[in-house]
Each structure stands twice: as C-alpha cells, then as structure tokens.
Amino acid sequence: MDAIAQMMVSTGIDEFVAAKDWVWPVCEILHFFGMALLIGSVGLADLRMLGVAKGVPIKALERLIPLGVIGFVVNLITGFIFVAGNPVGGPQEYLGNLAFQLKMLLVLIAGINLLLFYVTGIARAADAVTPEGNAPTSAKVVAAVSLVAWFGVIFFGRFIMYNDTLLYALGL
Amino acid sequence: MIDLIENSAYAIWVRESPSIWAYTTILSLHAMGLAIVVGINTMVALRLIGYVPEIPIAKLRQLYPWMYLGFTVNAASGLSLLAANLTNDLHNWMFFVKLSMIALAMVNLEMTRMRVFDHPLVVNGTGVPAEAKRFAIASIVFWTIAIIAGRLTEYPSFVRAWFGF
Numbered sequence: 417m418d419a420i421a422q423m424m425v426s427t428g429i430d431e432f433v434a435a436k437d438w439v440w441p442v443c444e445i446l447h448f449f450g451m452a453l454l455i456g457s458v459g460l461a462d463l464r465m466l467g468v469a470k471g472v473p474i475k476a477l478e479r480l481i482p483l484g485v486i487g488f489v490v491n492l493i494t495g496f497i498f499v500a501g502n503p504v505g506g507p508q509e510y511l512g513n514l515a516f517q518l519k520m521l522l523v524l525i526a527g528i529n530l531l532l533f534y535v536t537g538i539a540r541a542a543d544a545v546t547p548e549g550n551a552p553t554s555a556k557v558v559a560a561v562s563l564v565a566w567f568g569v570i571f572f573g574r575f576i577m578y579n580d581t582l583l584y585a586l587g588l
Numbered sequence: 589m590i591d592l593i594e595n596s597a598y599a600i601w602v603r604e605s606p607s608i609w610a611y612t613t614i615l616s617l618h619a620m621g622l623a624i625v626v627g628i629n630t631m632v633a634l635r636l637i638g639y640v641p642e643i644p645i646a647k648l649r650q651l652y653p654w655m656y657l658g659f660t661v662n663a664a665s666g667l668s669l670l671a672a673n674l675t676n677d678l679h680n681w682m683f684f685v686k687l688s689m690i691a692l693a694m695v696n697l698e699m700t701r702m703r704v705f706d707h708p709l710v711v712n713g714t715g716v717p718a719e720a721k722r723f724a725i726a727s728i729v730f731w732t733i734a735i736i737a738g739r740l741t742e743y744p745s746f747v748r749a750w751f752g753f
Binding site (some may be wrong): 573581 | 606608610611612613616630634640642643646648654731732738739740742743746
C-alpha cells in the first residue's frame with residue numbers, strides 16, 4: 417500500500433491540487449456528472465431487464481451504455497486525482513479508509529458483473545427479447561447485482577469523508 | 589423561526605447523531621436521488637435530441653414515476669440536510685442558484701410531458717414535435733448548472749474568491 421501511495425505522490429498531482437484551489441471542486445463536479453451518466457445509462461438498461469418500461473427494446477437501451485463507460489472513465493480520472501492529490505494525509509488516508517475499500521470492492525464487482533453479462537451470452541439472450549417481453553432470469557440477476565453494486569458505490573463513496581461513522585456502526 | 593428549525597430535535601439528530609442513519613446516510617441518499625432523476629432525465633433528453641433512435645419515445649413516458657422517485661428522495665433528504673444546516677445555507681447564494689435550477693428543471697420536465705409526451709405525433713408513434721429538442725437541451729442545461737451550483741454550495745470560500753461575493 418505504501419508503494420502504491422508513493423507511486424501516486426510521485427505523479428505530482430498533490431502539488432497541482434495544492435497549488436490550484438479550483439482543481440478539487442471542479443473534479444467533484446465532474447465526478448457527479450460521471451455518476452449521473454453511469455447510473456442514467458447502465459441503470460436504465462438494468463431497470464428494463466427487471467421489467468420496467470416495457471416496449472423499449474433492451475438492445476436499444478444497451479446502446480446507451482457507452483455513455484456510462486464515458487462517465488466511468490471520467491470518474492476513474494477524477495477519483496485518481498482525489499486519492500493521489502489528497503491534501504490531508506495523502507493517498508494513504510484513502511487507501512486505508514474502510515468506506516473507500518468497500519467502494520472499490522463494489523466497483524470491481526460491478527465491473528466483473530458487466531463483463532460476465534457480455535461474455536457468458538446473457539447479453540445475447542437479453543438482446544433477443546421482444547420489445548414487450550420479459551428478460552431471462554439470468555439477465556434479471558445481472559441487472560439486480562448491477563443496481564445494488566452501483567448504488568452501493570455511491571453509498572460508500574459518501575462515507576469516505578465520514579469513515580468514523582461507518583466504523584462506529586460496525587463496532588470497529 | 590430559523591432557530592426553531594435548526595435546533596429542533598430532528599435537525600439536531602441529523603447533524604449530530606453518531607448513528608449511521610443520520611447525516612451520512614441522508615447525504616448518500618441525496619447523491620443516489622440525484623443520479624436517478626438527473627441520470628434518467630438526461631437519457632430521455634438525449635433520445636429527444638436524436639440519440640439512439642431505436643428507442644421508442646412514447647414508451648419513455650413510463651420513466652416519469654422513476655424520475656419523481658429520485659426527485660422525492662432528494663426533496664426529503666434535501667429538506668433534512670437544510671434543516672440541519674439552515675443558517676449557513678440561507679446565507680449561501682450558490683444554494684439559491686441550485687434551488688432555482690431544480691425548480692426550472694422540474695417545470696421543464698412537466699412541460700416536456702405536456703408538450704412532447706402528450707403530443708399526438710408521439711402518442712401515435714409517427715414523429716416528434718420540433719420543440720422537443722428545446723425542452724431536452726433545457727433539461728440538460730438546468731441539471732448541469734444545478735449540479736455545479738450544488739457542489740459549489742459546499743465551497744463558499746472558494747466561490748467568494750472566484751466570484752468576489
């Protein structure tokens with residue numbers, strides 16, 4: 417972990433964040449835009465697979481997912497700036513933060529879930545569903561995991577700054 | 589009056605309770621509601637502008653209850669956070685920019701329902717009224733400024749340094 421923190425600090429992002437007072441608020445704004453894009457696109461496809469907005473073909477909604485990928489990349493970059501450029505306590509403050517660790521775990525789960533959706537053929541089965549039809553159970557499971565994981569990411573994301581509250585609730 | 593709200597048992601609980609369900613969960617809910625209402629509204633707007641034409645516009649009307657779910661979560665969580673932090677927020681002009689933008693976005697959302705989703709062209713699935721694009725662009729602009737102003741509400745000293753007030 418120290419090595420990762422060292423590597424992040426060596427990028428010089430911390431000096432950039434410290435020198436320019438607009439970097440942090442602007443990155444936060446972008447992080448929120450990214451979140452809305454991701455939830456709007458991926459979340460909508462998930463909702464349709466769970467039976468909401470029938471009449472809209474699942475395949476058509478999947479075409480929105482590249483917007484979610486853009487949102488994710490924006491958040492990966494801005495998130496990296498938050499961790500590497502953290503003015504109070506440096507990257508270690510994040511890397512050792514339980515809320516942050518749980519957030520990253522959920523990002524990983526959401527990512528693997530999306531990968532499985534495409535490589536296991538579930539996406540193909542979902543694409544074949546008629547506009548008014550029901551998604552197969554496998555697709556519903558993927559959609560439910562996706563929604564829980566991404567909303568969990570938001571939940572624990574907000575807890576990063578309030579990690580003590582989380583530790584207190586868990587009796588740690 | 590401001591004192592009464594800010595020192596009510598509820599406001600004190602939101603602000604000071606060490607419980608996981610107090611301030612931080614309410615803050616999380618506020619971010620989730622934002623993602624739902626802004627995320628879905630943005631996708632609807634992009635479709636109205638012409639993105640992903642395979643999506644039948646008329647069917648997107650079913651997303652209104654979901655957008656209102658996000659809005660309701662945020663109205664409730666937002667009022668809780670406001671009660672806990674009333675004096676500060678009322679002295680923060682950026683907060684009023686945010687509220688104005690949300691009001692405009694919601695009026696725009698209802699205008700979109702009446703003038704686009706209720707339009708015979710959309711109902712019959714034969715086309716889209718020309719003004720749909722204007723409503724779509726307006727919703728993206730209002731929500732974008734609302735998010736910017738919402739985030740900047742947390743940085744009054746930065747806002748003072750950059751805007752001069």
